Amino acid sequence: MPGRKRSAPIDNPSPRTTRATRSSARRTAAKNDNDVIPDVVKEMVVEVRKAKQAAAENEDTPTEPPRKRKRPGEKPAKPSKENDAGNDGNDEETEFEDVPIPAPTIQTMVRDTDDEEDDDDDDDDIQFEDININGAQANTRYEGPKTLDLDLTAYMTSLAPKKGDRRKALGREEKDRRIETHKVHLLCLLAHVELRNRWCNDPEVQDALRPLLSRKTVGFLRPRASLNQFSRTESLRRGISEAKEVFRTRFEITERGLQRALWAENLDQLKDYKPPPDAETTRNKADFLKAAQTLRGSRDVGAQLFCALLRSVGVEARLVCSLQPLACVAGAPTMPKPSSKTMPKATQPSKAEQYLAAVAKHETKFTPTTPGTIPRSRLGHPDATSYQIPSLLAPSPSTSPPLPTPKTQVKKIKGESPFPICWVEILDHAHQKYHPVDPLVTFSQFNPKVYEPPSSDLLNSLTYAVAFNPDSSCLDVTRRYAKAYNSKTRRWRIDGLVSSRNGLKGERWLRAALRRYQPPSVTDLLQIELNELKAAELKEPMPRNVMDFRDHPVYALERHLRRNEVLVPGAQVSGTVGSAGGRGGLERIYRRRDVKVARTRERWFRLGRVVKGGEVPVKVLPKMKRKKKGRLGDGDDDEEGEQGAGNPVFIESQTEVYVPPPVVGGRVPRNRFGNVDVYVPSMVPRGGVHLPHERARRAAFVLGIDAAPALTGFEFRGRQGTAVLRGVVVAAEYKGAMEAVIQGLEDMEVEEEQERKTRMLLAVWRRMLKGLRIRQRIMDGVDEEAEAEAEARKQEDKGKGKEVDMPDFDDTATPFHDDEDEDSAGRGGFFPSTNLDSDDEGGGGGFMVEEEEEEEGGGFVIE
The missing domain is CATH 3.90.260.10 (Transglutaminase-like)
Incomplete structure (x- = not known):
């Protein structure tokens, strides 16, 4: 690591330094050398002088004077032949090429204060003029270099957004x-x-x-x-x-x-919420x-x-x-978060107190003046001074409210x-x-x-x-x-x-x-x-930022196009817009009418159209990646791709209306699954008719004609799709017969439903009447006095709100019943039962159209 720049000796000043400055610096240095200059500076000066003397002794050629500044219009001097070998075009390197530079002595200076910045390094002699030597201490000791520790972790943590401030994404x-x-x-x-x-x-x-x-x-x-x-x-x-x-x-x-x-x-924001x-x-x-x-x-x-x-x-x-x-x-x-600096309710002044305090603060007291000194006296009217300004206070309740x-x-x-x-x-x-x-x-x-x-x-x-x-x-x-x-x-x-x-x-x-x-x-x-x-x-101007172009009904950017949207070939550019900060460059703006929806072959076929021969796909959609739960992201295609690289898509201008094969000889053409694709009405074969009735297949079976199930769509649950079959497709000449048979089947189902309800009601009535008959047989063997007592006890308990018990029968009274009624009486079946699935004759009762007693087992039968 290079040290600080060495100071130039005083006896060899820079050429740019003036003569007066050099003489002044020498006198000042000589005068205050023993009094003010620290020992560290003295040592530095001595070391620099020794280094220069050693360099002068080892130098073979005298030092060249500094080059003069080039004048305007002056041609550059040709380099000497001696320096052609080592000169690569840099004049400064030529100046110091033959000068051996000794190893510099690196020293460390400890600044007393960090208020001032480093001195200018362009002029080495002026650095002593900016130092306040008189204010420095002569006995300053060098304590060694200090280490500065920079902890950027805490600073970056403070700049990072807090977790509480991040808004949770909506599901x-x-x-x-x-x-x-x-x-x-x-x-x-x-x-x-x-x-x-x-x-x-x-x-x-x-x-x-x-x-x-x-x-x-x-x-x-x-x-x-x-x-x-x-x-x-x-x-x-x-x-x-x-x-x-x-x-x-x-x-x-x-x-x-x-x-x-x-x-x-x-919910914390709604706990203490109150309307104003x-x-x-x-x-x-x-x-x-x-x-x-x-x-x-x-x-x-x-x-x-x-x-x-x-x-x-x-x-x-x-x-x-x-x-x-x-x-x-x-x-x-969203609602602002409740402030924690609010005053307690006990210390907050009421609305009336706040109003009175505000009125008292801004109240102005007028000093009484003579009539001749008030401004109203200068209006010229003789009664101007006697006019009293109405009071602004609220009227008393006894008086009627004045007009506003x-x-x-x-x-x-x-x-x-x-x-x-x-x-x-x-x-x-x-x-x-x-x-x-x-x-x-x-x-x-x-x-x-x-x-x-x-x-x-x-x-x-x-x-x-x-x-x-x-x-x-x-x-x-x-x-x-x-x-x-x-x-x-x-x-x-x-x-x-x-x-x-x-x-x-x-x-x-x-x-x-x-x-x-x-x-x-x-x-x-x-x-x-x-x-x-x-x-x-329509006169609304074009947006000025990129975000406003998203879902815009008139303009569109290529970056905002959805996965299944493309620009038509030859779309005209309406303008350009720059991204925030101008870093992303300019983006082209297109009209929304030039944006078309592109679909796969299967999707177009479900809309009743097929891709023309030799058409090149406008786009190839990459295959969508499955998520952990097996669901897909946002996409328009529900089918697998045709190629390994993705799904090729086409626009509407590359398709034509699908024409299915016609019905010939009453035979309906089918696909490989035995169905007829009827996603839209135009996909019905020529010569055929689509009957979307649930009983159409049964009617075709009754008539014995050819009918193909109509595939009208798919129901998707996640990635799996289930075919939806609705009605059949038959030849057009069988339409009348099919409708007549379908109507007949509906009438038959209505009659069957009515007959089923009738049987159910008759079974219920039969069960009830049979229970009443069994009760009558039981009550025939009961004594009249016991029956009267039972009725009186029943009425008495009914008046008291108690539960009515069955009467106690005499031990000598033996109720008559046959084998058929034993099962019903044993179950206590006095009420009709809704169990209609039982084939047992004793399991029901009711009204009979024609009835006769059977010699064996008794009971009634319906003929």
Whole structure:
């Protein structure tokens, strides 16, 4: 390891050092040599001088002076012939080529402090000028080199994420549960907004709000039809502005409105969870009417009352709500963890105490002044100084509540999102267009781009924005307010889930959920609005980062293609995008319409198509590896590969419709398994017909015609597939006969079922009647007095609620029974039995069509 750079001797300074500096350094060194310079420095200087003297004695040629700096335009000097052999083009090596360098003496310097960095090594003589020699101790001792231990393990451990901070991955069951919860929550929120929309149509609510608007404002809100298009729009804009300002100054926000629902990672977060004390208290229609009369409530109720206010004066207004259901995808924000630094409940001041403390802190005391010195005296009115400012304190309960006074600023609840949950859309008849209006949160109108909160807002998320009309019909208007609907908003919705198991189920479910709120008819206004929303979706700009291209409906990246997706040959590039940090280079962007699904030959055959001859596969899928439990990962193919390297796949343009062999002479062509492949209706052979009835094979057997089982698909359980056979394929000329026989077989089965039920009922009745006959024979030999006592005891026990016992018979009374009834009487069978499988005649009883007593064994028989 090389040591520190040696210091140059004082008597041989560097050429770059000036003459004054050298003389000054010599005088300073000579003066303070014995007083200030440490012994270690003196030893170093002596050793350097000795080394230089030894080098001068052994040197054959004098040292060459330093070369001059090359001037501009000067040609380089030719090297001498003596140095051609050892010179390889480096001038510096030529300078020190013949100079023998002695072995340097390595010394170790121990720094007193580590505040300063190492000195500059470019100039060896200047290093003594930066040392504070006067402040150094003369008797400093050298204690030897110190070892510096660097422990990077603890430092890297501190930078590593903690185990508790890592979010656990969701399993399949948890994902399905969240999807179902999301659906139920979404339906509940839709019903909630529908109910509030009906309350906005209530006549009492509208009568309470109508006096807020002046006649002039109402005139602006309902412009005359004789005005031109621009004037009508400006009149509506001015009327909305005045109504918004009046409502903003009159309405007071006192409660907390709806906010985003979050998942809890564990149950500990829900133990001490309580709804906020200032949560909205509007539960029924009476509370809503009270809020309209007092103009107090949450900002959501305020938006709903503003909608009712506009409807009361004839403005066609819609109530818009941004629904906040629980997320249905992984990676959504969760509830914040409870803080351990919260104060104990006993030491926390109450809401009233906090309010009084805040009022006392900001209270201002005015000193009494003379009437001539107050500012109101300069208004010029003689009674200006006698006007008393009304008190801001709450009125006493005995007095009637005054009308709400205008306020200059709307109160906001701490902790609420700065973006609205509910707002209003009004119809501009001049342009046949809806415009949004928010009177309480953003104070905006006719600007739909200010309603979407950022992704960092945990209390509000614009995912579903639905607009309810006065007739309770609604429309999804999310695309009007979302800035990146396709790339960001859509992936948080149920209709944006794209997976191998879900597919388009989410989109179909949302259409079915909104079908209840569809308008009764498609009007011209509705068609114009649908076209506007579609155009807004198409005008959405291209995403700027790679992650937004995943599952994008318009654009696609090659890295995001699924296993069974390929680009069509000759796909045009729409642009490029760079990865995060620019390390991965630029990636090409393609249109989603140029992405096609590729399938194997077997998969295309199940869709009724076959690959054309001579087609080259567009891709070869590698064989999928089995997991420990024997299940496969995500894939589209359920069959084994055709080649050892993988499964070749083809796109739809490389296939054609499958044409099966026709039925000839009543004989149906079969595959090697004796079936007919009928995965789709187009695969039925020409001249044949598919009868998907469960009794079709029996009907063909009865008629004695040729019929082949129809293979309609497979049922897969893991990797194993079971063929599904449904009906048969026969010649078309036998269709009528087959249907007649199938109908006859169904009628026969109905008759057999009815006959079976009849036999069962007759057997039950026979059993009951036979038991009654046996009881009658037993009771014939019982004394009348004993029977009366038994009946009295039975009634007495029945009145007391006791269990009735069988009567005690006289020992002299011998019941008559025959051999047939002995078995039944021995079993105590007084009740009908449902055992219908017994062939014993004594095992049943009931009504008989024709009955006669048998001489042997007794009983009844049915003929």
